[in-house]
Amino acid sequence: MSGLIALLDDVATISKVAAASIDDVAGQAAKAGAKAAGAVIDDAAVTPKYVHGFNADRELPIVWKIARGSIFNKLVILLPVALLLSAFAPWLISPLLMLGGAYLCYEGAHKVAHLFHHTDAHDSEKHTHPETDGASLEEERVAGAIKTDFILSAEIMTIALSTIPVQDGLLMKAVILALVAVAITVAVYGAVAVIVKADDVGVHLATQRQGAIAALGRGIVHVMPRLLTVLTVVGTAAMIWVGGQIIVHGLHELGWHAPYETIHHLAEAAVEAVPFAPGLVAWVATAFFDGLVGLALGLILLPIVTRVLNPLLQATVLPLIARLKGAKAT
Numbered sequence: 001m002s003g004l005i006a007l008l009d010d011v012a013t014i015s016k017v018a019a020a021s022i023d024d025v026a027g028q029a030a031k032a033g034a035k036a037a038g039a040v041i042d043d044a045a046v047t048p049k050y051v052h053g054f055n056a057d058r059e060l061p062i063v064w065k066i067a068r069g070s071i072f073n074k075l076v077i078l079l080p081v082a083l084l085l086s087a088f089a090p091w092l093i094s095p096l097l098m099l100g101g102a103y104l105c106y107e108g109a110h111k112v113a114h115l116f117h118h119t120d121a122h123d124s125e126k127h128t129h130p131e132t133d134g135a136s137l138e139e140e141r142v143a144g145a146i147k148t149d150f151i152l153s154a155e156i157m158t159i160a161l162s163t164i165p166v167q168d169g170l171l172m173k174a175v176i177l178a179l180v181a182v183a184i185t186v187a188v189y190g191a192v193a194v195i196v197k198a199d200d201v202g203v204h205l206a207t208q209r210q211g212a213i214a215a216l217g218r219g220i221v222h223v224m225p226r227l228l229t230v231l232t233v234v235g236t237a238a239m240i241w242v243g244g245q246i247i248v249h250g251l252h253e254l255g256w257h258a259p260y261e262t263i264h265h266l267a268e269a270a271v272e273a274v275p276f277a278p279g280l281v282a283w284v285a286t287a288f289f290d291g292l293v294g295l296a297l298g299l300i301l302l303p304i305v306t307r308v309l310n311p312l313l314q315a316t317v318l319p320l321i322a323r324l325k326g327a328k329a330t
Contacts, residue, residue, distance in 0.1 A: 048228065050145040051196050054138065059196045062142060067189035069146035070153060074181035077150075078157045082177055083170055086161060094250055097162055100155040101246030102297060106305060108240035109298025111232075156184060159246075195231075199224045241287050244294025263289040 050066065051059045085092055160180045164173050198220055205217025252260035263286055270285035271278045 048192055048196050050141045056197075056200050058138065060193055062138060063189055063193050063196065065142045066145045066149065067185060069142070070149045070189065071181065071185045073146065073150045073153045074157060074185065075178060078154055079174065079177050079181060082157050082161045083174055086164075086173055087170060090166070093158065093162055094253055097158050097246055098250035100158055101243040101250065101294075102301065103151065104155065104239045104243030105247065105294040105298035106301040107298075108236050108243060109295055109302055111236045112240075112295065113299075113302060153181075157181065159242075195224075195228070198227075237291065240294040240298065241291040242294075244290040244292070244297065245287070247297060248290055248293055259293060263293075 051062045054062065085096070157177060157180070160177055161173070164176055168176075202217045202220030202224065206214050206221060207217075209217065248259045248263060251257075266289055267282045267285040271281050274281045
């Protein structure tokens with residue numbers, strides 16, 4: 001009898017440890033997902049444009065194709081790379097994170113600059129392919145979306161990896177990263193599916209129902225364009241804020257403390273000026289000044305990328321890739 005009691009006690013202890021481990025994994029995954037908010041929001045904001053111009057019955061299949069490519073990017077390519085970095089080159093995580101942060105700053109600044117140079121002709125040129133049939137255009141759009149997703153997913157996975165304690169084993173890191181990858185992919189592309197079909201649902205309700213339901217449908221149709229605009233603005237702001245935050249913290253870790261300490265002091269001054277809800281005030285002030293750093297860096301990077309790096313790639317790397325493709329074809 002005493003042996004059975006001891007066994008049950010061991011089982012209870014193991015169950016408590018397992019439950020604690022699950023809670024720890026879930027907590028760390030949630031923390032990692034929150035840290036990657038900027039890239040996640042931008043992912044959700046960017047994707048709907050890839051289904052623009054297709055028939056309604058092709059929208060969800062296209063979103064599904066992109067989602068499958070996204071989960072492949074995260075689990076099959078990026079997760080093993082992240083684990084290898086963690087095991088053999090942890091010192092590379094911070095520089096890679098800063099590189100990704102700089103990319104977020106550049107993309108955010110590019111979108112801000114685009115607001116002042118936006119033309120319908122440019123969008124028309126970008127989104128119409130009169131010489132391309134529907135199936136080919138769909139594959140082209142999906143491939144482009146998956147490439148964009150790969151960059152954002154790399155940033156998400158790197159941010160997630162940076163939040164996991166160094167002492168955690170590879171298995172724990174793998175589980176946390178896999179959970180983050182699946183949860184974020186489901187959340188992003190579930191939200192995208194809802195967004196791209198909301199107007200169709202609204203039209204259906206407005207034309208097929210009566211009274212309050214029809215009014216709800218008309219309201220959905222009326223609100224969706226504004227919602228997409230708000231989502232784009234929020235995604236851009238989040239990119240710039242998160243990118244700036246990554247750069248400021250990265251410089252702090254590398255030994256240049258001035259930006260971090262200046263923003264910290266400014267946040268303290270904001271709390272003193274607005275004493276109620278000090279935590280919220282400190283967060284808003286810090287995010288604002290991190291965003292200013294991100295926007296400034298992004299605006300600096302814009303001419304460097306557009307006038308130096310892009311022409312260099314077009315003159316060297318792209319012709320090389322074209323020659324390699326031609327050699328394979330022959």
